[in-house]
Amino acid sequence: MDFPGLLAQLLNGFQHGLLLFLIASGLTLIFGVMGIINLAHGSLFMIGAYVAFLVTRQWGSLWLALPMAMIGGILLGSVLERGLFRYFYARDHLDQVLLTFALILLFEEGRSLLVGNEFYSVPIPPLLDFSVPVTSGFSYSAYRFTVIGICLALAALLFYWIERTKTGAVIRAAAEKPEMVDVLGIDARRVHMTVFAVGTTLALIAGALAAPLYSVYPNMGDGFLIISFVVVVIGGLGSVSGALWSALIIGLVDTLGKAYAPKVAGLAVYVLMAAVLIWRPSGLFGQRT
Amino acid sequence: MSDITKSGFSRRSILKSGAAVAAASTIPTGWAIAQAKPVKIGLMLPYSGTFAKLGENITFAIELLIAEKGGKLGGREIQIVKLDDESKPENAPQNADRLVKRDQVDVLIGTVHSGVQMGIHKVVKESGTLTIVPNAGNDVITRAECAKNVFRTSFTNWQSAYGMGLALGKKGVKKVAWVTWDYAAGNDMGAGFKEGLQKSGGQVVQELKLPFPQTTFQPLLAQIPGLNVDAVGAFFAGGAAVQFVKEYAAAAIKAPLCGPGFLTEGTLAAQGASAEGIETALHYGDGLDNPKNTAFRKAFNAKAGRDADVYAVQGYDAAQLLAVGLEAVKGKIEDEAGLYKAMRAAKIDSPRGPISISPSQNVVHNIYLRKATGGQNKVIGIAAENLADPGTGCKLT
Numbered sequence: 001m002d003f004p005g006l007l008a009q010l011l012n013g014f015q016h017g018l019l020l021f022l023i024a025s026g027l028t029l030i031f032g033v034m035g036i037i038n039l040a041h042g043s044l045f046m047i048g049a050y051v052a053f054l055v056t057r058q059w060g061s062l063w064l065a066l067p068m069a070m071i072g073g074i075l076l077g078s079v080l081e082r083g084l085f086r087y088f089y090a091r092d093h094l095d096q097v098l099l100t101f102a103l104i105l106l107f108e109e110g111r112s113l114l115v116g117n118e119f120y121s122v123p124i125p126p127l128l129d130f131s132v133p134v135t136s137g138f139s140y141s142a143y144r145f146t147v148i149g150i151c152l153a154l155a156a157l158l159f160y161w162i163e164r165t166k167t168g169a170v171i172r173a174a175a176e177k178p179e180m181v182d183v184l185g186i187d188a189r190r191v192h193m194t195v196f197a198v199g200t201t202l203a204l205i206a207g208a209l210a211a212p213l214y215s216v217y218p219n220m221g222d223g224f225l226i227i228s229f230v231v232v233v234i235g236g237l238g239s240v241s242g243a244l245w246s247a248l249i250i251g252l253v254d255t256l257g258k259a260y261a262p263k264v265a266g267l268a269v270y271v272l273m274a275a276v277l278i279w280r281p282s283g284l285f286g287q288r289t
Numbered sequence: 290m291s292d293i294t295k296s297g298f299s300r301r302s303i304l305k306s307g308a309a310v311a312a313a314s315t316i317p318t319g320w321a322i323a324q325a326k327p328v329k330i331g332l333m334l335p336y337s338g339t340f341a342k343l344g345e346n347i348t349f350a351i352e353l354l355i356a357e358k359g360g361k362l363g364g365r366e367i368q369i370v371k372l373d374d375e376s377k378p379e380n381a382p383q384n385a386d387r388l389v390k391r392d393q394v395d396v397l398i399g400t401v402h403s404g405v406q407m408g409i410h411k412v413v414k415e416s417g418t419l420t421i422v423p424n425a426g427n428d429v430i431t432r433a434e435c436a437k438n439v440f441r442t443s444f445t446n447w448q449s450a451y452g453m454g455l456a457l458g459k460k461g462v463k464k465v466a467w468v469t470w471d472y473a474a475g476n477d478m479g480a481g482f483k484e485g486l487q488k489s490g491g492q493v494v495q496e497l498k499l500p501f502p503q504t505t506f507q508p509l510l511a512q513i514p515g516l517n518v519d520a521v522g523a524f525f526a527g528g529a530a531v532q533f534v535k536e537y538a539a540a541a542i543k544a545p546l547c548g549p550g551f552l553t554e555g556t557l558a559a560q561g562a563s564a565e566g567i568e569t570a571l572h573y574g575d576g577l578d579n580p581k582n583t584a585f586r587k588a589f590n591a592k593a594g595r596d597a598d599v600y601a602v603q604g605y606d607a608a609q610l611l612a613v614g615l616e617a618v619k620g621k622i623e624d625e626a627g628l629y630k631a632m633r634a635a636k637i638d639s640p641r642g643p644i645s646i647s648p649s650q651n652v653v654h655n656i657y658l659r660k661a662t663g664g665q666n667k668v669i670g671i672a673a674e675n676l677a678d679p680g681t682g683c684k685l686t
Binding site for chain 1: 338339497498499504507509511512513527536539540542559
């Protein structure tokens with residue numbers, strides 16, 4: 001294991017972790033506030049990636065794809081919440097799982113009909129299509145640095161929103177003591193719709209950012225969904241700051257595993273999850289038991 | 290989904306052959322009746338999905354050869370039955386069964402996808418239907434699982450990778466890293482690459498693999514500078530090859546990248562400048578200068594309205610091989626022994642150069658060394674001449 005190589009891997013792990021955070025934060029928020037386990041969250045990520053692919057193919061600009069993913073996410077999230085999820089909060093988890101699983105099938109079939117089943121690569125924006133040397137003999141694409149920057153900015157915004165604004169206070173309250181929110185006369189339905197739209201938007205933006213890095217292909221969301229669940233479980237269900245730390249840990253473990261122990265890499269994160277569950281069943285930052 | 294097309298088969302010729310059957314039945318010799326019935330070729334290829342274009346090009350090329358022979362092979366009319374295999378391995382045995390049992394084809398030509406090929410193989414090994422593989426490269430079809438009624442005019446995965454390894458070692462390259470997906474084709478290619486490289490004095494010092502079809506290449510790429518290798522060989526195809534080649538270029542790794550031809554096949558436009566100068570090995574390439582190739586490319590373009598590619602060549606040769614067999618037995622496809630004997634001994638002038646058939650019934654061909662230059666895979670030399678797959682584990686006499 002050479003030192004410059006390790007440095008490059010740490011950078012890879014950091015970038016991977018930040019992207020995972022964007023997906024996992026939405027997952028954990030939706031679970032924390034509404035108690036819904038959204039299996040279709042990976043499909044939302046996939047939709048974001050395909051939006052980036054279609055927009056870049058049509059208009060040649062990823063910069064156009066990001067605002068479109070954002071607007072699309074807010075619309076799609078609101079419609080899904082208002083039209084479907086709202087009726088499932090009181091139902092048991094099996095019903096919710098069936099609903100979200102059905103959504104995966106619908107989204108994948110829709111993708112297949114609209115775009116087909118091919119594997120497409122998405123070009124990096126020309127402005128960022130250059131490399132920055134990070135070690136002797138290894139360079140890092142400027143686009144990857146940009147993704148790191150955007151993820152950090154979004155994470156900061158998210159934390160500001162949750163910790164410092166009134167809506168954020170209501171969301172935290174709704175996650176910890178939902179009955180208190182009702183007693184205070186706050187319209188919980190509005191909160192639910194907002195949270196769902198934000199979670200959906202984060203997943204779509206993550207997908208759009210990831211498209212040039214991972215290409216787009218059928219069922220691409222599955223792998224990201226599973227690893228995001230691991231992030232959520234390790235971080236503690238419903239905890240956004242927990243999701244950030246655990247996303248960074250998982251990003252590093254996964255990347256270093258793939259690099260230095262490819263045979264067991266697939267297993268490493270799950271072993272880590274099992275260990276955390278034994279040691280702290282509510283996750284590293286979880287409050288509920 | 291299947292539709293039946295009658296290639297060069299007008300109503301009049303049906304009437305004529307009907308009349309011929311009627312006339313022949315008055316003279317009860319089996320020979321005459323056999324002559325009147327067309328040879329039925331079943332094309333089991335992808336006509337939808339990811340590989341649709343490959344299936345179409347193979348079909349155009351087969352129809353082209355039959356048309357060039359005047360619609361007849363060995364004096365027999367040809368009838369073509371097409372079946373879309375959708376590149377779905379789970380439906381493959383059922384689809385192959387339909388062609389063999391319901392449509393009762395005399396010859397099955399197919400397919401592109403390796404997984405579907407395994408399904409076809411299972412069926413035709415049992416039924417004994419003559420089968421010609423126009424693309425799928427899984428080694429095992431003409432190795433341990435070989436069958437006397439199964440021929441292949443495309444390649445084995447091993448062949449082009451072996452050629453690349455051999456050419457690399459000949460250049461004096463000693464230490465090489467190999468990057469691929471951890472699945473059947475990736476492992477077939479890896480074995481060939483290593484063997485070729487060893488043969489010419491080089492060595493694979495590290496294999497870097499990731500699960501199919503993941504594209505998280507960065508953890509692998511970041512290790513390469515630390516390995517101090519002289520070159521990197523890689524096998525990826527399609528969109529993933531585009532992604533890999535671009536990331537490799539972006540990482541500014543000093544060791545040059547090379548690989549089996551699929552790394553830059555049909556992907557150069559999307560890879561752009563990042564592919565410039567990459568050397569690959571394959572049994573076909575741009576600027577291959579022989580009269581057969583020139584004529585083929587012109588005729589193909591006239592028929593299909595687009596340029597021929599390596600898949601078209603493989604399809605054309607599948608039909609050429611069948612033509613050799615049928616001409617040798619004068620259209621008597623029932624003469625199995627004679628037919629197979631002629632096909633095994635075939636020496637064919639292919640657009641890719643001279644080809645023949647190995648003892649395990651896989652194509653023997655030149656592997657060309659190509660260099661990506663200005664959007665083309667320009668042939669710059671021969672990596673391995675008349676290369677036959679070893680056919681390990683195949684016992685055919």
